[in-house]
Ligand SMILES: Nc1ncnc2c1ncn2[C@@H]1O[C@H](COP(=O)(O)OP(=O)(O)OP(=O)(O)O)[C@@H](O)[C@H]1O
């Protein structure tokens with residue numbers, strides 16, 4: 195047996211899209227680190243079965259699996275593993291294969307099982323030695339089992355992490371289904387009950403309902419209060435009276451009422467029929483939610499989780515407790531496995547003992563906030579809090595390039611604004627439209643249907659008013675009686691806001707509360723880890739690149755795929771990480787002749803083997819001179835006929851997608867913050883021009899005049915972008931021999 199460190203990966207419990215990305219990352223990171231990777235097939239069942247179920251894996255075993263749904267190494271629920279006898283057999287099989295380090299990808303059950311095995315390990319091996327089933331030397335060589343868990347579950351039910359592997363993809367499926375149902379429901383003026391997964395966790399139901407613009411949601415953590423049947427039917431009735439043509443109710447599969455009686459879709463259907471005489475249709479989404487290709491997030495984030503888990507376990511010290519590598523506040527964190535799982539299981543106890551607030555509280559502050567926001571935005575008629583004593587006129591507008599998510603953000607700003615006691619106005623076509631007085635009132639109903647729509651109903655424009663237009667701009671603000679502005683857009687909007695803040699002394703009407711909501715596919719705005727629209731564009735790229743990949747599967751071909759982003763490489767970097775590209779060209783790094791030479795040598799080496807595709811992603815402004823076409827020509831010429839090279843420019847598809855669930859919920863969350871901030875300023879008589887950002891999982895605001903502090907003066911881009919440090923991970927996944935300390939990954943937070 196070799197002295198190499200052996201590390202195994204297994205997937206267990208319900209499968210989840212993104213599990214393959216973890217498996218791939220663990221295998222490739224292990225190889226990079228000089229360790230021997232193994233895959234245990236069919237979860238804990240394979241550990242018990244042993245033999246061929248515990249397999250040495252190579253680089254190519256992890257090829258072409260990133261875009262596949264489910265788990266290629268199989269998953270199972272194993273009752274035998276719940277018994278000590280089963281775990282004894284598993285321990286013997288693992289030790290005999292030389293494995294004492296495991297990355298377990300699964301839900302809380304699978305991780306509990308892993309930790310039980312870890313805690314019993316030494317005793318189990320001792321027993322096996324005493325029974326003559328294991329050599330003492332083998333037992334001595336593996337005195338302990340080290341575990342790193344990655345939570346793979348669409349339910350997003352692990353307390354202490356923000357997002358688990360698979361949830362984002364499941365939510366995408368749910369939101370797609372809700373969008374489809376909305377169109378048929380609207381056509382026939384129907385009511386639909388949509389049943390989603392999540393036996394003990396309402397995350398999918400709540401986020402699906404909020405992103406889908408639904409009317410009512412029922413989740414397991416907070417069973418509806420006494421009289422909910424009446425309340426639900428009233429919401430439907432009032433919605434219809436106010437002109438809504440459809441009604442959608444989302445229910446999580448495991449819901450119960452306060453008497454412990456199940457709230458099934460059929461029960462809801464019956465209630466609606468009895469109280470409204472309406473025959474609601476039921477759609478139970480079932481396992482469709484768990485299947486299918488993973489979203490971009492479930493590919494790049496799962497890659498980072500697998501990479502981190504593998505490095506953590508390879509570099510772990512004897513005696514360290516089992517850990518979970520999870521995502522918290524946009525950071526990869528190491529959580530204590532036992533405590534985290536115990537906290538997760540406590541939520542079920544809370545629900546069973548009627549401590550509903552504690553159950554919902556365990557899901558984190560954002561869960562609670564989203565519940566409150568859903569209740570406001572889904573209200574069929576506004577519930578107005580007019581504590582300001584007057585109705586300030588607040589304008590909503592866009593500026594900058596079009597981004598998916600503008601409509602959901604505008605809808606949310608209008609509805610939250612009306613609820614806050616504002617009179618809402620819509621400005622058409624950015625600042626040009628404002629100067630030309632294209633301003634109209636926006637009522638609650640006017641934004642119906644905007645929750646899911648791509649594009650921008652209000653229109654947008656990239657023009658930043660010039661100095662000679664300031665007077666006209668100031669006049670337009672006065673003439674329309676605008677007391678505050680919410681600008682949902684990108685750089686042009688920020689630049690205009692900055693100019694207005696700088697010119698306040700000369701133009702008093704610029705002295706109003708003004709909030710910029712970061713919205714651009716480029717993800718190039720200061721103060722925000724992510725902007726609204728970037729996730730949709732990324733998913734568009736990933737879908738397109740998957741197709742490009744497949745187009746090359748029958749030939750030997752290099753593709754240079756160009757993506758948007760202006761000078762910001764976010765879309766290029768994340769598209770590369772999500773599609774398993776070999777190389778990415780970023781304007782932050784630049785392109786040199788040496789880089790192209792290195793790449794052509796690698797291409798030649800790869801195509802000498804059985805490779806059919808070599809994928810390079812290029813940011814549109816990576817280099818002024820090394821254009822996509824020039825790269826293609828260099829690559830093809832240097833291939834000397836061994837392969838062909840093509841370019842693919844994805845183009846404006848990236849701006850035109852239907853907003854993803856992430857962009858929709860981010861839009862709603864940010865719009866709520868913008869309204870709160872404006873209300874607070876109006877109440878206190880302040881007027882500040884500020885921009886919002888999502889930083890480390892929290893929405894924060896900054897004064898626009900300090901924007902320069904967060905921008906690199908040379909590039910005009912935000913300083914030290916977090917995503918740029920994922921570049922070495924791409925190289926590890928692409929077998930380029932990188933060996934960066936984990937600490938250099940900006941997303942990694944050692945606690
Ligand atoms: N308490 C336990 N002791 C030993 N093994 C367990 C334990 N709980 C779960 N397991 C093992 O993990 C497997 C998967 O657990 P479970 O069915 O609870 O799914 P999960 O990992 O929680 O995923 P999901 O979120 O999909 O339900 C079980 O079939 C069993 O083999």
Ligand SMILES: O=P(O)(O)OC[C@H]1O[C@](O)(CO)[C@@H](O)[C@@H]1O
Nearest residue numbers: 208209347348349391392393484
């Ligand atoms: O596929 P199975 O075993 O029926 O499990 C379904 C359950 O698994 C989950 O998808 C979690 O993985 C739950 O949301 C769902 O209730």
